[in-house]
Amino acid sequence: MSDWLAARGWNAFAFQRNVWRAMAQGHSGLLHATTGAGKTLAVWLGALQAFGKSEAPLMVLWVTPMRALSHDTLLALQDAAGALAPDWTLAARTGDTTSGERASQQRRWPTALVTTPESLSLMLSRADAPDVLKRVRLVVVDEWHELLGSKRGVQLQLALARLRRWSPALMTWGLSATLANLDEARDVLAPEAVLVRGAQDKKIAIDTLLPPRIERFAWGGHMGLTMLPAVVELIESAASSLVFTNTRSQSERWFQALLDARPDWAGLIALHHGSIDAELRRWVEAAMKAGQLKAVVCTASLDLGVDFLPVDQVLQIGSAKGVARLLQRAGRSGHAPGRRSKVTMVPTHSLEIVEASALRAAVQAGRIEPRRPPEAPLDVLVQHLVTVALGGGFRPDELLPEVRTAPSYRRLSDEAWQWALAFVRHGGDSLRAYPDFQRVVPDDEGVWRVPDQRLARRHRSNIGTIVSDAVMSVQFMAGGRIATVEEGFIARLKPGDVFLLGGRALELVRTEGLTAYVRVAKPGRALLPRWNGGQFPISDTLADAMLERLDEAAHGRYPDREMRFVAPLLKLQGEWSALPTPHRLLAEVQTSSDGHHLFLYPFAGRVVHLGLAWLLAWRIGRDTPATFTVAVNDYGMELLSATELDWAARLPGLLAAVDRATLREEVLASINASELARRRFRQIARISGLIFQSHPGEARSQRQLQASASLYFDVFRQHDPGNRLLRQAEEELLSAELDVDSLARTLDRLAALPLDLQRPARTSPLAFPLMVEMLRERVTTESLAQRLTRMLAELEAAAGGGPAPQDVGERLAFGQERDKASPRSRERRRRR
Known part of the structure; x- marks a missing residue:
């Protein structure tokens, strides 16, 4: 191995040697190092060193979170294997693998197999699974941070528990670059695993592309295309660039705008996102690697894994909304040891410049968002029981201890276990009369197996936990x-x-x-929040960093070029009202021709703000008749009412923290909890096998799935109200969708802060984007453009500053981020 490294002019890093020593001693571990530091090579060379003299089939499983990465991963592993273990064979087995390739693998399994959590579970469902998989000596989990906090990660936990039953000496290694809770991540991955910290001194240059002038009254929702000339100049200055956006529609719009600005780039720039055909995506990836493309406009589809060594720089259009996401994307450039990664943030409005400054400060301080594993999801357990029943069968008293070795199920109760067994045996109390739910039954020897080949084929066709929203x-x-x-x-x-x-x-x-x-609706009816479309919420880590930056500004300190650039906005906010800080809760009360406004700035992200707004409206409505219109963004929320309320007297009581049980009841009472739980239940029903995404040779529509899930939901509520899947739907609704835990933490924090209630004579710079959100759907785009132009002119005149922007209408037209139609369908609609 030393000769192989020396022939390439490489020297092993200390962390890589630590991994090799640990693997030589048979230890499992988590390797955490910056993107492009050499993690893949560290673990792969350790595997070749430990097992390279063996030629047994299927000794190494390399699990990747995305099947699109399997080909790239395979190429990365083959170079070293060809030199150091020439007798080894390598292959990939994912949802993209053809039936012919699968058959060939099964005749002679490769030495190392690149796969996904879903394909690994599918292998566990083979009747010969114990014989095939007991030879596995190493499992490598790439991008562990992407799986840790999801049901896919729980699915992998259960698969690893099964493999360790067959091979107690199994080594498990995880690779990650962006994790905060490292000890927890290590413990979830493998028992008694070591933690190896890689080189953390990789240079990451984080810059911000500042606009020609500051807008003191910033508003979001547009595409940031006012920055197009500067972005074109940046792309021109580099040999190759990745241009990340946060939505597919934004990537489509930017790709077209770049081509309009530079027609000579046709064939030199490309588009990459999840809705594009897989074959075209692979072509884009190959062309980027070969240095044939000057730029690729992309979304999260290129966040992970793909090794684009030629990339000189990354551009992030709009805020990344999270530290881990920014680091992951930055690492796509300079993706090799010793190379510098470079990311330039391109704000779409002025307040995102504060986010840019806060993001860099958080990166420099090493503050990254944690990922928490789900707690004992029964739908994943039920699916696993059927999988194991297919893969040789199980005895319940032997399987339960194995399941409890998966960290998410450490505290699985005996009652929940018995319920899961009953559910796979006959569907529970309300479904026992239907043969389709007798999926697993004990044979004469007490081994639980799947008795019907039709049910077996159906289960294998639907293994997995990925469920799309309708x-x-x-x-x-x-x-x-x-x-x-x-x-x-x-x-x-x-x-x-x-x-x-x-x-x-x-x-x-x-x-x-x-x-x-x-x-x-009739005039005067109560209004609820407008539809915003899918958007990333700001992370808690970034929100805290923003408040710290604003606190510095409140004390007259502007530590970097971004904060100095945005100082006119922040100073005006302080003059007309006040700046939010970690030490006080800023609220603003204002009256206009639209009604009575309350602006509140918790800096907790749009999901929490929406829940908080509904909760405040519900708490007020218990004793005071009132109707509200709600608008939220990542920084705050607005409640608009037709009647005036004494917010100074009422707000502290309305924001009072309560115990978690009471808060849960209030949140469920303030929304249409039943319908939300019904929607969540469909995902659980699909994973647990109540409904099926597809039968062999047949795909089912979302409408069919929705109807089937709703039927089961109603049956359980009427005839089996204690059904644990119903309870899980409510728990997931509260934790994953409404984020009640974050809401509770926010209420605890706000209750401890003094209230700073301001009554500005005019709309403050922080209130202005919330007011735009409120107005956006109440009037047509043309009328809104006229109104915003007038408002901006009045506010700028009052501030004694520059002219209002002249491109309001154009920016509103660009701002249809919620329009997810294809360019062709949008063109047809425009012609109509």
Whole structure:
């Protein structure tokens, strides 16, 4: 191995030698090092050194979180294997592997196999799984941070528990670059694993592309295309660039804008996101590696793993919204030991410049968001029981201790275990009469197996925990389709609720399947939040860093070029109102022709702010008749009411912290919890095998899945109210979707802060983007452009500053981030 390294002019890093020593001693471990530091080579050379003289089939499993990465990973492993273990064979086995390739592998298994959690579970369901997989001596989990906090990670925990039963000396190594809770991540990965910290001194240059002038009244929701000339110049200056955006529609718009600005780049720039055909994505990746492309505009589809050594720089359009995401994307450039990674943040509005400064400060301080594993999801356990029953069968008293070695199930109760067994045996109390739910039954020797080959084929076709969100059509009762929105938005509403969409106030009449029927709301009806479309929420870590930056500004300190650039906005905020800080809660009260406004700035992210706004409205409504319109962003929230409220007297009590049980009850009472739980239940029903995404040779539509899941939901609620999957749906709703834990922490924090209630004479710079959010769906784009132009002119005149921007209408037109239609369909709609 030393000769191989020397022939390439490489010297092993200390952390790599630490990994080799640990692997030579048979230890499992978690290797945490910066992106491009040499993690893959560290573990792979350790495997070749430990097992390279053996030629047994299937000794190493390399698990990647994305099947799109399997080909790239395979190429990365083959070079060293060809020189150091020439008798080894390597292959990939994912959802993209053809049936012919699978058959060939099964005739002669490769020495090392690159796979995914889903394909590994599928291998566990083979009747010969114990004979095939007991030879595995090493499992490597790449990008462990991507799996740790999800059900896919729990699925992998259970698979590893099964492999360790067959091979007690199994080594497990995880690779990660962006984790905060390292000890927890290590303990979840493998028992008694070592933690190896790699080189953390990789240079990451983080810069911000500042606009020509500061906008003191910033507003979000546009694409940032005012920065297009500067971005073109940056791309021109480098040999190769990755341009990251946060949404697919934004990537489409930027790709087209770059081509419009530089037609000569046709064929030199490309687009990459999850909706593009896999074959085209692979072509883009290969062309980027070969240095044939000058730039690729992309989304999270290129966040992970793919080794683009030629990339000189990364551009992030808009805020990355999280430290880990920024680091992951920055690492796509300079992706090799000793090379510098470079990322330039391109803000789409002025407040994102504060985010940019806070992101760099958090990176320099080593503050990264933690990932927490789910606690004992029964839908994943139920799926695993059927998988194990197919893979040789199980005895319950022997399997339970094995399951409890998976950290997410350490505290699995005997009652929950017995329920899971009953569920796979006959579907529980309400489904025992139906043969399709008798999926696993004990034979004469007490071994639980799948008795029906039809059920076996159906289960194998649906192994996995990835469930996509459905899109609902919104249309009038009398006909006429208005738009499509995420099902999660409609699920929050009750019949009779009013929401804003497409410039209209609409009243929800009913939902049927994946269609929401509405009518135009009568004037004066209560309004709920407008639909924002899918957006990343700001992370707690970044929000805290922003508050620290604002606290410095409140004391007259502007430590970097970003904060000095945005100083006019922050100084004006301080003059007209005050700046939020970690030590006080800023609230602003204002009256306008629209009504009475409360602006509140908890800096807890849009998900928590939405929950907090609903909770405040519900708490007020218990004793005071009032209607509210709500707007939220990552920094704060607005409550607009037709009647004036004494916020100074009421707000401290309304923000009072309560115990977790009471808060859960209040949150569930403030929303349409039943419909949200129904939506969540469909995902659980799919994972647990109640409903099936597909049968062999047949795919089922989202509408069919929704109807089937709703039927089971209603049956369980009526005839089996203690069903644990119903309880899990509610728990996941509260934890994953409504983020009640973060809401509780936010209330605890706010209750301990003094209230700084300001009554500014004019809309403050921080309130302005919330007011834009409020207005956006209440008037047409043209009318909103006119109103914003007038408001900006008045505010700038009052501030004694520069002219209002002249591109308001253009930016609003660009700002249709929620429009997820394809460019072709948008063009057809424009022509109509």
